Amino acid sequence: MEEKVVYDFDTPISRLGTYAEKYDARERFFGKADVEPFWVADMDLPSPAFLTEQLRERIGHPMYGYTEQYDEVFESIQWWMQHEHQAAVDPAWISLSPSVVTTISLAIQSFTQEGESVAVLSPVYGPFFSCTKFNKRKVADIPLKVENGKFEIDFQSLENALAQPEVKLMLMCNPQNPGGRAWSFQCLEKVVELCLKHQVILLSDEIHCDIVYAPATHQSVLNIPAADEISVVAHSIGKTFNTSGLQSSFTFIKNSQLRSKFRLAQNRAHAGDINLFGKVALSAVLSPAGSEFKKQLVVYLQENTRQVCERLQQIEGLGVMQPEATFLVWSDFRAFGDWQTVFKKLIHEANVALSGGTFFGPAGEGWFRVNCAHPRSQLLPAVERMVSVF
Ligand SMILES: Cc1ncc(COP(=O)(O)O)c(C=O)c1O
Known part of the structure; x- marks a missing residue:
């Protein structure tokens, strides 16, 4: 039997000289x-050291040319989503993306027009605002409420915002950065219901979803059937495995029309692939x-x-x-x-x-x-x- 690895998170490691x-x-x-x-x-x-080893092994081959999007990458993502998040995903739904922020920006371009609006629940990760503005869209900012020391959604304000005809997309940070809120299934269901009612596409940024503390649990929008036709779910190995510099993210879109629109935006920007080491990393870490x-x-x-x-x-x-x-x-x-x-x-x-x-x-x-x-x-x-x- 293999010995269990015990990870050392206590020993400081200097990052000086790495351009961090x-x-x-x-x-x-x-x-x-x-x-x-x-x-x-x-x-x-x-x-984890096993990631470094697998990267080193690949680095040992001295050619780093164009690389296929090989099956193992998609199978690893599929395994992880099932094993960690009880989400059954079809590899056909997955688009690789250099980063979640790239996905957000391309989703804005895919699902809204200049001058239209994107709904966000704030405070929230800055690029939700900046990507919207760089793309010449307006932010429909719905402040979160603080109740018993936690962020809560003001559903009336959310509905008022989504009911505006120029609001076409909602960006949801799930779990929430900066407040660390792990939104409940019921809460997400309500968000989905309002998006459906007002014909707003929902992008769920789930980059923080692997780091959740019991008794809280992560609820993926992938597991809300009502969201199937209107949702984009973005994830990455960046936070969980400290690989943000490897730029390896992935996006799930179940609806084929939305997926085609998104992939067209990816093709226009030539942003539908990740680098070779990102692929090695994805299949290394999305594993037992x-x-x-x-x-x-x-x-x-x-x-x-x-x-x-x-x-x-x-x-x-x-x-x-x-x-x-x-x-x-x-x-x-x-x-x-x-x-x-x-x-x-x-x-x-x-x-x-x-x-x-x-x-x-x-x-x-x-x-x-x-x-x-x-x-x-x-x-x-x-x-x-x-x-x-x-
Ligand atoms: C909610 C959220 N989304 C996206 C990102 C950035 O992801 P990426 O590096 O894949 O663009 C971060 C980073 O802090 C984040 O907190």
């Missing part, structure tokens, strides 16, 4: 090149070995987020959302002055770089997001510094 954005962009975004970075959502935790890695990772991240929330909650006046999913902790600093003052204090007094709330839309102003996917020996002292400054 989280480190190398510190001067540009925070004006301080040595501030400790807990912002951009990738992990300072290593990908990847599932074991993910299981251990989720245990580590759950404890990190729990400890960070527990400690930050001790700061009087600070509000934190205990995430049900994601390695991110959304924190309300509005009691400590305007966001620019808090931003400076975080950087210059606590020596931590967090994601500023306005990246997530106007509703995020005054909030900051802590990335907890770090070894505890990096993360917890940074939290202690925040506690002593605030």
